[in-house]
Amino acid sequence: MSEQHRDISVAEFFEKNRHLLGFSNKQKAVITCVKEGMDNALDACEVERILPEVHVSIEEMDGDKLRFQIKDNAVGIDREKIPKIFGKLLYGSKFHKLQQSLLPDQEIMVRREGEVRLMEIGELCDDIVGVEGGEKTKEVDEEIKAPCFDRETGEISWRPVTHAIRHKNRNETFKVETTRGREVEVTGNHSLFTLTEEGVEEVEASELGEGDYVLAPERIPSAGEISEINVLDYFTAEELAESNWYVYGISDSLLKSIEERGKKIRKRPSPDSRRRTYYRLNGVEILKDSLDNNYLKKNYLPADKILRLGWGNKIENGRLRTYQVGGKETEIPLNVELDEKFMRFLGLFVAEGHVDKRQAGLTFGSHEKELVQHAETVAGQTLNLSTTVSEREHNSVRLKVFGSPVVRLLEKLCGRGARNKHVPEFVFRVNEELQQAFIDGMYEGDGSDAHPSNELSYTTTSQRLARQLSYLWNMRGVVSSWKERVNSNNISGGETKTYSVLVHGRDIAKSDRFDEDANRGMRYRMIPSAILEDSRIDDTSRVRVKPNKSGIFMAAGLGSNPHYARKFVDKAEKILNEENVGEDYYLETFRKKGLVSEEGKPSDKLKEFMETVEDLLSFAQSDLCLLRVENVEETKSPEFVYDISVPGSGKDENFIGGNKGALCIKNSRGQQGIGISAAGLYSQLTTGNPVKIYSKKKGNEDTHMFKVRIDTQSNEPEIVEDRIVDDYEFDHGTSIEMSIEGKYTGGHHSVKTYLKNTAIMNPYAKIVLNEPDGNTIEFPRVSESLPPMPKEIKPHPHGVELGVLMRMVRNSGARTISSFLKSEFTRVGRTSADDIIEKAGLSGKERPSVLEKSQMEDLLDAMQNTNLQNPPTNCLSPIGEDLIERGLKKELNPDFVASVTRKPSVYRGNPYQVEVGIAYGGDIEQDGTYNALRYANKVPLIYKRSSCATTKAIRETDWSRYGLSESGNRPTGPVYILVHMASVWVPFTSEGKEAIADYPEIVKEMKLAVQEVGRKLKRYLSKKRKKKARAKKRKKLSSYGKAMSPALSKLTGVDDDSIAEKIMSVLREKYGKASTEDSRDEKNTEEEEGGDS
């Protein structure tokens, strides 16, 4: 596969994969560029043990363009190292990991040789790449098309399949089941799609769980609009020759062309006959005598000759005639016009028909008179056939159709025997009305129309028929349901499986023949509220909403019913248009939720939210819909798995498949490390400018300025200019400058937030941001000590992948496999090396470099299946509890911080370590739910919060136990929760490195850490609460005491000052000395309940 892709230019690759690389929109592009630059700068300093000082400056230019510069104080960069930084974009070591595949028996929809087929992907690919030879990728050189959606427009269209791929399976495989009974079986890393606020995104099967949503096609376009079929297309020449069928109505000129263009030859028809004269045309031999005496006179030819000559479509008004025993002749048109009547008849026939040698019959219930009549009319008029109707036992009526071509044709089109019934192929290539007429016929014939449950179902023992029917419904814009049942057969004692395809509610009304309640059956057209997790404004009780604005508002928690939601929509739109709106509950709510400013102006949050609403609306109108995942389970993995490549109209590669109805399936490729080179390439592609690098080495006088450009053909960085400049202010370090297409914004997803989060995790760094408006923000350094450098370790066999292994083998100087294993890996000694070698079926004496690819795979398998000691963990780089607390304190100024650095742990051979911090109160604003700080190897993660392991850990923690209230499982209050995962290999959910995959062991580890800081927070909160209550009580009592002292004095005659003093001393004894509570506590005392002592 990779070979194929080396051929496409890097620019093309980038263009296709922009979304994966973090450049899907202008805002995100800016953040991604800054992120890559920051990573580089901080790394450079850390390696040299320099306390980092990084300046980020961003200027706005014309036309949505920005120029930014990231300047560090590391040691500068040599000319020779520049290509290394701007290394090739494509060849990440993790490349092959992203081979994503379907299991062989998964059917996909393709159009091959002009015909639409549901084919097992294994069968298709084996056919293209050849059955032999193990792993293979081959370019497809015939026309095969598959339905493929465009992420931007949401439209599905038929696109060419470019590659077929078969490779060995190295992953777990999963069966993903959704509502409507659909399922697909894929490798764990195979992406399906889902919808998020940021649009359609890929999601790996292994990350899916119940309650997630995956994309399915709602409407697959028909693969053509044919209006007639040629009967001959459905037979082979041999079949026709055997049947003695003739085509009449051939024009003189066509027949004469045999004489004119054919080559005259002489030969014996059989060894003992005499020689005769033939015309040979297109390899077809026609006896001259027959042509002269019969064919030309009566304008006909044997049907097999027509087929062999390829004249099937050249004969207008042709008729197919056959002579039966007894001289009776039957004639049907050669080209059958596809009209609604005929399609309905075919549908009926698929449902009720059967064929035997001479006749075809349709059996109806005796009450189905109308259907009998219809079938009779079509048979008689369209097909020109003779029919008989006979009453049979069980109140049924049988319509018999005679005429062997028709009988044979129906058999070809619809299959013979109940279990082999199928939809005639061309049904996928006719217009919608004709498709519907066919579906109508099927359901009329054999469907059941259950009115109470508002359900129309078709049940068959033919799995193929059911699958086709489901896809056919999809071409009508209907997502049908799939059900399977196993029936034990009383007579034979065996079992039969039946398959039902059901549609509901308004989908039934697609047909004129079944009237149903059009208000129902909307489910899959609705939008699940879960999609809005990140931009939710408030809690909602709605699980899914109608795909309109007020629906989406409800899903976001604005409005508890459509009436109120509409008011919110109305208000929001007016506010966006800067129209004047009156003060009322709605405006107040917007204000409270930060959607409008105090002055009633729309905030960025509102604008972002409305964009999300628009995006969801356009999704709802697209050819796609969402199905809820019901179950995901690991399945038995086959040896080989398959994939096809369908480059989409935009940047998408996807197709449609599934054995119980259609789902959208992604084939993607990419890499983990993207690096600054992607930013550079983005800059180059969007503005045409090269990247500028300034470098000044420590202790060197000169500052160099390099201009670097990436050759998009060779994929090599080129230094196009290198000169010494004297007008650049520099102590030492590197500065990268580029201009890009981008948009600088504030809010949640912004450069500012990104840098703030970076500053928290890197408190030993000084970071300065110059914003486009001239504003300067400084994130100060509060620690003078860098965290210890992680030690480099050799890879652990459990964490290695094939690509890495192959490279290691290539680069290793070891003479035997055994020594290779021992020297290149950690935790592999003699015994375990022997173990691995034996499992791999090797002797151990082989030279590593002679291993074949398949042996390498066996070796990898063996490595991963051998029990080994866990890897050492000193390779990790946690920053430690102290630095976490300092970072939180300096940027957030909270009242309370706590942190935990867990002991290192291992998942799948990869060591990792979790750190968690919490900050509460102080300057942290109380705006609803908690604020998340997510990090992977000290790098902030700001997108895809809802699919991140950190979020899962926080949400699965019961915060009420730790003194925080919850809203929708999320802790609320003035609180920041920081989760950091340090690992040699962080499992990201996608290539864009935006969220950590929620492997159960990782989530568990994070939860333990979160709970630990939770307990610390609880202690603080309850202490604070008690202290506050006591202080308040004491204050009250001493005031009361002073107020009543004169009264007691009057009653007792004792001096009131001394009484007051006595009361104070009693209070002191009980409550301790009066403390000087800070002013914030004083203000808040009213909220506290005064408990009794």
Add this chain to the structure above:
Amino acid sequence: MPELQNDQEVIKKLERLGDRILNQIEEGENPNIVKPVRSRSNVEFDSEENVLKLGDSTSKRYFMNIGHARKFMQTMLIASKCKEFIEEGRTASIRELYYQLKHTIPGLDENTLEDQDESDPVIVDLETALDVLREHLHLIAEPKGRLFGPITIEDEGDEINCLQLGKSGLGVPSIVDDYKFVDHNADYALVVETSAMAARLVEEDFHKEHNAIIISAGGQPSRGVRRLTRLLSDRLDLPTYIFTDGDPYGYYIYSVLKAGSMNLAFESKRLATPSANLIGMTMHDVEEYGLENVTEKLKGKHPDSGGGPTKDYKRAKDMMGYEWFQSNEWQRELQTMIDKGIRVEQQALATNNLQFVAETYLPEKIEKGDFLP
């Protein structure tokens, strides 16, 4: 100014209270005041005397309990102020007391007393804690209630003939124990709930023509009215008739006059008139006098409506549980009221003509002895 016999004794009681608390403070104890419990649980019906009485339960009010502290302080302030009144020989109304003591507490955003509703119950607390009457503490309530009829009363040496007070009548003060009944020509005492009905009867000369002492309560009867009713019954041996609206509130007024109130159960033996009877209005009157069209609906939820009765229904239901309402007549009366969901006002009798109440209704009922016990 009435010279109450036991001023010195009261002052001693107040001083003892102060000393005890000071002592507790000096001992480092949590200062407290002991007082009888005045909640429903400690109120019982004495079926011998037919009045409500306070039980034996006591509770302590602690200073260093944040729930008690404010009331504790208020008790001290009131105790000390009362000592001052007694020493100075002055009597203050409870409203005056409230204004005397209300001021802002230094250091807190609150006053010693926020409104009179806070000081009134503390006065009662003090009365019960010390076992003295508020009059003994030199506190009086505002005069409320008026008296008309053939009786001559000596008050502070002045003789007042109550037949000669026109439509004004004699204002009933809070302390009536020192009244002397010089002469009378009355057949019974009639306590009327509303001032308007009393005025109607006076205008019709009912008190003159029927030799009736009319006491107008003006709503819930004051202590003065209740004590006076009791004195008339005790000293002159007059039958006492109570005339209220036919509704749960009216019957509760009757209940208070006859058996005493929960709040002032400790004084029932002085304030209640167990021999009193209810003359009207009754549910029976509605039928008897054809008042069906002038009834009003009861407020609140019917007991069967789910969620339990509220408002009027609840009060009626509660009263059915009172021990002194266990007679068949009362059970029937209250049940009818709940079933019909109606109430009837005294003034509904004006539906035919204004004099109907004076000329027909009351005389007929008294003659027939048509009362509720």
